Amino acid sequence: MAEKREVWGSRRGFIFAAVGAAIGLGNLWRFPFQAYRNGGGAFFLPYIVALFTCAIPLMILEYTYGRKVRGGSTKAFKLLGKKYEWIGWLQVMVPIIVMMFYSTIISISVIFMVWSLGHAFGIINWMSDPGKIMGMIVGGGAGPFDFAAGISKYLLGFVIIVWVGNWWIVKNGVSKGIERASKIFTPLLMVMMIAFMINSIRLNGATLGLNELFTPDFNKILNPSIWVAAYAQVFFSTTLAVGVMIAYGSYLGEDWDIVNSAFITVFSNASFDIIAGITVFSTLGYLVHNMGVDFNSFGSGAGIAFIAFPIAVSTITTNTFLQGIIGFLFFFCLFIAGLSSSISMLESFSAAALDKFDIKRERLVGIISIVGFLGSACFATYAGFNYILDIVDAHVGQYIIATLGLIETILVSYIYGIEKIRVDANEHSDFKVGKIFNFLLKYLTPAMLGITVITNLIGGFKKLVELNTTDKVAFMGQIVFGWGTILLMVIFATIFFKKQWKSSKEEG
Template identity: 30%
Template structure:
């Protein structure tokens, strides 16, 4: 007897869970520092245009594939054309690589959360606090395990009682907190100059690099090309309007990214005296620069604690989506059951997460292609495999099953207002953009 597929209880449940997947660390630290690096307002404008065209096309493609086949990535492609079954396994490999090291970073967030909540902000703003912590051998692993355990508990509870319920609680809280911090930072002395830099487009700063950076960010922000949207689409009810649901997720995710920039860019801009290098520090922005910014603020300890609670929620919802995707794919293929599969993925994440953590400590002498262990896995997954997965998906939908396949699924539950845009994007424009992202990621093309 065929097992009935889990599903979200409502359209709102799908939207909040999917938005929870999309809203993660990519929105809260990567988007702000890219916005600062590539001209503030002009990057923001470029990103918004690409989000409603390129991002929408890839997201609705993946969600529709999942809903139409009622399968996760490992089997969805093969069920339509066996020749492309390998694409499904590629969508499995990507979250399999990302999940362990994402939990390591989630552990870092948890550490800072405990530091600020316990009133140890002064220690957390020390010049070597972050590097001392991540280079330790046991403490980062303990916090990784704590973060991973919470994720595991949610997944064992199931789609509706776990993934959906947690998302419907955390996402509204996340919105309230980010709006509160935005208002507070915008009221800081001198913030107007930083706000103007962030919001006002300067077309003299526009370049091909701006476009490619924004395109690359969309993969991070919208959880694309890693099987998550296919899995969540397979849980979506057939009578829920697909286009409006994806549009709401898209708006939700973009709004959070926008507010993250509004929360961070003006504050750091004022703190650094307009020095953009302070914004271009990658993870250091969140774990080194921002704690110093909070220390310089009135009520900074409170705002810092509030901020890291926000980041923890965002990291957790994305971690949940990564683990749920892996559990769904494995259970679809081997019928091992949710509980056993979750425990298996939990153990796998520990085994592969520990080396990523130790890569900054006892194993820091080990490098792969010049990267630390964690950075190597990040490079392989984000710069190589995700663009390849997205490109193959575009080819599959654009020329094998044809755009009509997706259009019919979307129209089965409502109108498809962006049908013409979708067809042009999936067959011609999106593949070209993805190839450029891949070439830049590999260092073959420099713009």
Template identity: 35%
Template sequence: MSQQAGATPPEAKARGAFTSRKVFILAAIGSAVGLGNIWRFPYVAYENGGGAFVIPYLVALLTAGIPFLFLDYAVGHRGRGSAPLSFARLSRRTEGLGWWQVGICFMIAIYYAAVIAWAVRYTFFSLDTAWGDDPEGFLFGTFLQAGDPGVQLDLVPGVLWPLAIVWIAVIVIMVAGVEKGIGATSVVFIPVLVIAFGALVVRALFLPGATLGLDALFTPDWAALGEPGVWAAAFGQIFFSLSIGFGIMITYASYVHPRTDMTGSGAVVGFANSGFELLAGIGVFAALGFIAQANGVAVSEVATQGLGLAFVAFPTIISEAPAGALIGVLFFGSLVIAGITSLVSVIEVVISAVRDKFEMTRTGASLAVGVPAAVISLVFFSTTSGVYVLDIVDHFINQFGILLVAVVSMLVLAWGVRALPTLADHLNAGGSVPIGTWWRVLVSFVAPIALGYVMIDAFLTDLETPYEDYPQWMLLTFGWGSAAAVIVFGFLAARVRWRPETSLDPVPDTTQTGGH
């Protein structure tokens, strides 16, 4: 035996590594549990059959979400590198997929930070209900100072300084490294998030009218199960909420000890993420039930998602609810914590790739990625047009960036380079969940078909109706342009040669017995 069982391999010490399986699981949960769990899932469930949505949701989790999570884990854990390096170590022809994912993560990072900055400000706004009687007017007029859609580079100081603080905090975490930065942040933040959001849910359940909201969310519409769109919504929600398909889980898996149980870990992460989504649904709709009853309207009239839920509906609830300030601090504080742990995972995909490609130090790569990302983020998203650019980039990068690269990756790995048997063997070497033919069928057929349907449906919708009626030039530039730019970047970056000292062969496993 060349080294003590359970010891950290030399290469892991050079790249950084999670200190234990527990820390890895918390970091993976921190990445998966983000803003979408809180402000997207409740509304998607409500709109797609209520309680009946649980059935397609669980089917999607078991047939696409967790199997794809296993695929990401296998690529990263076997390749022991960033997304591009792990793909290259699987097959030289697939490296471009990794860089495509890196480009997507860079795009996401620069706008995701802005939403966290808004949540930071709203945490303090909650103390004195600064939005007054018009939360929507306050958001777009007073706070964001948004004019008509277009590109205006007038700075908004109220967004500029919290956005700068968010980026300083993230860069400090990234410089600290995998163990002392990402791992330590997850170990602290995830328990705090669960406690804070759990307290919010308990408080919301005791609001007058809470049962009205819960009835609206959980009353099953069994007829909805016959609609293809409901099943597509379930697959789309699972996919977007698990942080799969765009390099995060590949990168995180590369920081785990070679003998870690990856399939057991994946099952824990998948079900923990879904459990938090259910918790979010209960808390959000209990609060919406309160505001519906208080205003004498149906829940359907106050139910919304995204920015409207977080920055318009919840401020209204906070203004009218008993102990509203407490609800506001818990809600927006939870958004900040969930956002930070997700942003850290997104930017780590880029930093890890730059480190591997150019053999840079952790500090050098963190600054080389973090500083330009922060500058671009501040220039575009602390301005009067920031909210419109953010909305467009987010929509197109999610639909035609993440979804597209995920479908292409599955098809290439399954049919192009025939890598699934190799990856299944790797997972089975230390996994507690046996990977067999069922997994290869799901990854080769079921998941690509389901996600392909979601993507094609979104594509046809956007061709038929311009997204949110934004000017065509903005959609072409920041929407379709962003989605195309990350593809071009991915395959140009793959043409840059690796340094001679970088091995493109899989890292040999030098341990013989179980690790963490």
């Protein structure tokens, strides 16, 4: 007899888990710099439109369909037609790949937490020059194939802590593991980020940064690329189309309010985007004002969190102990943001595999964690962290996720029936969605995702052609590590797809 599917212990626990899954380290720099580059305050109009026309409808769809099928992505797509199960496996390949490099970034938060405590007790004084420490941790290299450059013992050592955390939480299941951890992590993360935002606003020069972020450039509002960027930001930051929200939806109670839950999840994530934007640019404004540097001096990626913020923390107070404690809290905050996302990624694949294969959760999660750690070890090399990580991240994010979202929306809307989704979602929801929901998911959302996919493919092809004539090493890096990763995902998705289901009942 099939084992009864676990359900969330409470709606609050589910919301915290879903919000924690959506909020991650990427919010801290991706949204602020997307807004900064795409019209400042003018970016918020397409961003808000994308929330209502893409993120919320898709979140409702994934929660509702996940609850209906009581399974992960593979089971969800298999019920649309046996051949579509393969799409579900490709979806859950995404979080596995992302976890491998994401865990190395999270591990830097753990390293900086330890360094901050060392700073507090006078063991190491590093906050005024974090670039030197960052260089020691991540090293360098001549390119993506320069494995002779070595491996970072810091990244390799501390990434073990991240994977142990992932393994421990997810192996304990939904209510005892993920929900229990999320009830602590998610509210703590929000409180801490609000506190850092309030502190950043009071810094001298904060208004310089806020003006850079929020001053609207309405000349850009009619540029189609701004709208594509807004839809891409909303789509990627809400963890849609990678099996996470379908898996989380599969553990929902039958009479739970799906529509409100979707709104809360999406708006909580959007709020964190804005809080992060205010915090980042207030801090950058302070650094520009006091150090005479440019807004782009710290880059637009991990440099913001791991280089700019320690400098900012060191100037909040001259008390070394307080500097260290504030730094510890900030990097603990980043660690929580990363871990809450990574456990959802691990659960995405676990839920899909547990549906199909006769294996205990504890054993499955253990196997995935070991394989994941080995993958993270590759990214802990200097070539891996400094070059391959960006290549893999760009290819998975730009070409796979949006494409899977497009396919998912079309298949569920036209094969299962979008009206069925709407009726099921409304059944126990206080706030009902109308026929506009059907229009969005049948026409507008696929159109916007289709434009995003085509735009990314054209841009990627142009880049490849340019690199082939200007930089052969970079070109081969894109082919081997970018498209090579996609090929591996396709191969493993096919292998799992061809395996037999655990019982004839499941097969039928």
